[in-house]
Amino acid sequence: MPNDMTPPKPSAVKRATCMLEVLAARRVTPNMIRVTLTGPEMAAIPASTAGGHCKIMLPAEGQDAAALARQMAEGPKPTTRTYTIRHARPEVCEIDIDFVAHGDNGPASAWAARAKPGDFIGFAGPGAPKLTDHEADYYLIAADMSALPVAAAGLEQLPRDAQGIAIFEVLSEADRQPIDAPAGIEQHWLIHDNAEVESTLATDMIEGLDLPEGRIKTLVAGETGVIRRLRMHLRGDRALPRGDVYASGYWRIGLAEDAHRKVKNIEAADDEAKLAAAS
Ligand SMILES: Cc1cc2nc3c(=O)[nH]c(=O)nc-3n(C[C@H](O)[C@H](O)[C@H](O)COP(=O)(O)OP(=O)(O)OC[C@H]3O[C@@H](n4cnc5c(N)ncnc54)[C@H](O)[C@@H]3O)c2cc1C
Numbered sequence: 001m002p003n004d005m006t007p008p009k010p011s012a013v014k015r016a017t018c019m020l021e022v023l024a025a026r027r028v029t030p031n032m033i034r035v036t037l038t039g040p041e042m043a044a045i046p047a048s049t050a051g052g053h054c055k056i057m058l059p060a061e062g063q064d065a066a067a068l069a070r071q072m073a074e075g076p077k078p079t080t081r082t083y084t085i086r087h088a089r090p091e092v093c094e095i096d097i098d099f100v101a102h103g104d105n106g107p108a109s110a111w112a113a114r115a116k117p118g119d120f121i122g123f124a125g126p127g128a129p130k131l132t133d134h135e136a137d138y139y140l141i142a143a144d145m146s147a148l149p150v151a152a153a154g155l156e157q158l159p160r161d162a163q164g165i166a167i168f169e170v171l172s173e174a175d176r177q178p179i180d181a182p183a184g185i186e187q188h189w190l191i192h193d194n195a196e197v198e199s200t201l202a203t204d205m206i207e208g209l210d211l212p213e214g215r216i217k218t219l220v221a222g223e224t225g226v227i228r229r230l231r232m233h234l235r236g237d238r239a240l241p242r243g244d245v246y247a248s249g250y251w252r253i254g255l256a257e258d259a260h261r262k263v264k265n266i267e268a269a270d271d272e273a274k275l276a277a278a279s
Pocket residue numbers: 053081082083084085097098099100101102105106107108109110145146147149150195249250251252253254255256257258
């Protein structure tokens with residue numbers, strides 16, 4: 001039965017392109033910054049869109065909100081990054097976005113580390129939440145820190161009697177977060193303390209799992225090298241149907257987002273060709 005957190009159909013939510021103001025920014029854990037943003041358009045973003053992605057547009061050095069809004073409308077495209085709506089509170093026109101604090105090497109990470117009340121960013125979204133099919137027998141969730149927001153929101157929206165496993169990979173023990181997942185979802189927290197080295201922890205664990213019979217739905221996201229291996233395992237070795245596997249690369253070691261997106265699309269097409277040839 002749908003509950004009040006059942007995500008709406010994407011077409012039912014009006015997408016907004018607007019400016020948002022920072023209300024607050026704080027470290028939820030040592031390597032995760034939660035930025036609370038507000039704007040009147042957030043009244044139309046239902047709480048159940050948590051887990052949907054959005055685009056943020058960052059101001060250039062010294063640029064004011066009016067100039068960024070003009071640039072968003074007229075171009076050239078401002079620096080744009082993809083994030084997840086962690087919480088939406090339409091009743092007070094607020095959303096939270098959780099940013100991995102990976103230093104000043106990326107403009108979004110650098111912006112979040114300095115964000116303070118009164119700062120602003122451009123916003124476009126939301127996209128659809130990723131775990132909207134609640135009819136599976138078992139859920140397999142795997143997320144590094146960039147995908148903790150989508151995984152946590154998805155788990156919070158699952159029916160309370162859902163069964164499954166959630167494997168989180170974080171940078172330190174202190175980066176574990178309480179997640180209100182159904183009791184039947186077994187939670188595992190793995191520590192991989194060097195984001196510049198591709199991790200094998202989650203993949204090794206998932207490859208060794210004894211998964212139950214029945215329909216398995218997955219939400220697997222994080223560093224693209226790791227996710228490619230997991231996608232091939234889940235779709236190839238485990239033969240899970242394409243429609244039941246959400247496996248998405250959220251960032252790539254050594255690549256900024258625009259370069260990553262191009263490579264990711266080529267690699268995903270390559271992986272699909274390999275899967276088709278093997279089936
Ligand atoms: C659908 C979707 C939803 C996403 N949701 C979130 C979210 O809610 N929270 C979140 O933190 N990220 C999220 N991401 C990932 C985020 O878009 C990327 O991490 C993005 O590259 C960050 O932009 P940046 O400007 O900080 O770094 P970029 O300029 O893109 O990259 C600069 C350098 O930083 C490195 N880098 C990028 N991301 C990370 C990272 N996570 N850890 C370590 N090094 C990194 C890159 O490899 C590169 O060397 C999401 C991605 C997608 C596709």
